[in-house]
Amino acid sequence: MAQRKPTITDVARTAGVSKGLVSFALNDKPGVSPETRKRILDIAGDLGWRPSLSARSLSTSTSYALGLVIRRKAEVISADPFFPAFIAGVESVLAEEGRALVLSVVPDAAAELRSYRTLAGDNRVDGVFLTDLRNADERFGLLAELGLPAVALGRPDPAVPFPSVQLDDTRGIAEAVAHLASLGHSRIAHVAGDPHMMHGGRRRSSFDDAMRDAGLDPALVVETDFSASSGADATRRLLDDVRPPTAIVYANDPMAIAGLGVAQQRGLRVPHDLSITGFDGTDISGYVYPALTTITSDPVEWGRVAARSLLELVASGSVDSVELPPASLLIRASTGPAPSHRGSDAAHS
Structure with missing residues (x-):
């Protein structure tokens, strides 16, 4: 048989006071001395009393x-x-x-x-x-x-x-592009999120601005719905290009991890043939192989x-x-120097 839950009546009986006084004490209302309030709260805790959200909602017009x-x-x-x-x-x-x-x-x-x-x-x-x-x-x-x-x-x-x-997620995207450019990458692509969402459009704009700041063409962009499957599809499209990218900046970690899988299925070595960055700093991003360079948030x-x-x-x-x-870049093993011409050609094979 399930044990009956203690009620406000049980608290009042044990404390030797009225239910009204117990209610005042439990709801932190005036009219109760500090000593009495503490005694009532201690007794309620000892009995395992918990407030009923439905009763509180009815009495206060609050849903909690x-x-x-x-x-x-x-x-x-x-x-x-x-x-x-x-x-x-x-x-x-x-x-x-x-x-x-x-x-x-x-x-x-x-x-x-x-x-x-x-x-x-x-x-x-x-x-x-x-x-x-x-x-x-x-x-x-x-x-x-x-x-x-x-x-x-x-x-x-x-x-x-x-x-x-x-x-502020724009700084992280800019840091990722600057990091890849410093490694010699010039064909950098972006697998973007939904452009109708403010953060998706903002990350896309940040990528465009960072690429132009580095003197690079931001034309390699594929928009997605942020799903891992769309990230994988976008990666295939980019790698099928006549001149595939040597680095890809993804708008979230799930798409980056999916892209990592696509690259490895094609025999590409990450980061030797292709560098990859994610976004969000998810826990799993540190355990994939190679560990994902990502833009961290909490x-x-x-x-x-x-x-x-x-x-x-x-x-x-x-x-x-x-x-x-602000979100910031966490550099791990999935990014490295830009491959040689021969290495970048491997992305299309």
């Missing part, structure tokens, strides 16, 4: 949950380590606060907007995280209309009406900071945007 709606293909989410790491950071904060994360993965824009309307209409969440910011993003107007607090993830356009947790800390920001916004009605340390 935050929402995250991700509009991407399920297979992209399952293969991209960023989101699990980000969610782990969020959960580490929410667990301490006795709150929950409501996650919804949707396939398209219509489903995404419906999801936000449902979350707000059913009072299921007190606020939401906005990820994968887009140009002319319909969510901005909808969330303002719904009155749903939101914190944006990433470096938004000045027109975004929400506070944000930002990370998605777990991003999740922690975003959760604290959104909780503060919900509680006080305002919060300042936060600038995280």
Whole structure:
């Protein structure tokens, strides 16, 4: 038989006080002496009492949950380590606060907007995280209309009406290009992300600017949906070129690892014949062979900071945007000097 959970009545009986006094103490309301409050809290802890979120929600008109709606293909989410790491950071904060994360993965824009309307209409969440910011993003107007607090993830356009947790990812891309150029590479390609997402377009622009700064042609670019499969397809296209690149800068680690596999299947030696860089600094990137040169960020800390920001916004009605340390290049074994002419020809064989 399952053990009955202790209730506020049990706490009051053990402490020898009224349920009303226990409620005041547990909810940190005035009218309870510090000594009595401490005794009640200690007894509640000893009994293993935990607050009922449903009861608290009814009494405070608060859901005690935050929402995250991700509009991407399920297979992209399952293969991209960023989101699990980000969610782990969020959960580490929410667990301490006795709150929950409501996650919804949707396939398209219509489903995404419906999801936000449902979350707000059913009072299921007190606020939401906005990820994968887009140009002319319909969510901005909808969330303002719904009155749903939101914190944006990433470096938004000045027109975004929400506070944000930002990370400068442009410097990392520029460092990757400069690193490869210093190694003698001139045919450098970029496997870019979705251009409709602000961070995908921003990384593409950073690549273009860095290539021009190095006196190189930024024409070798293939746009993708950030999935590993599209990264592999893009790599095949680039290596099939009459003059294939000697280095490829990928917009995330999963695509870079997929590209690494394609290169090795073709008999190319990385980095002797082809240099490869990723983005995100995922844990697995250090264990592939050769270990991946990548642009590091910290998605777990991003999740922690975003959760604290959104909780503060919900509680006080305002919060300042936060600038995280910029992404930076971590050089490992997947990049090396540009190959000889004979070596670069091997990429097309």
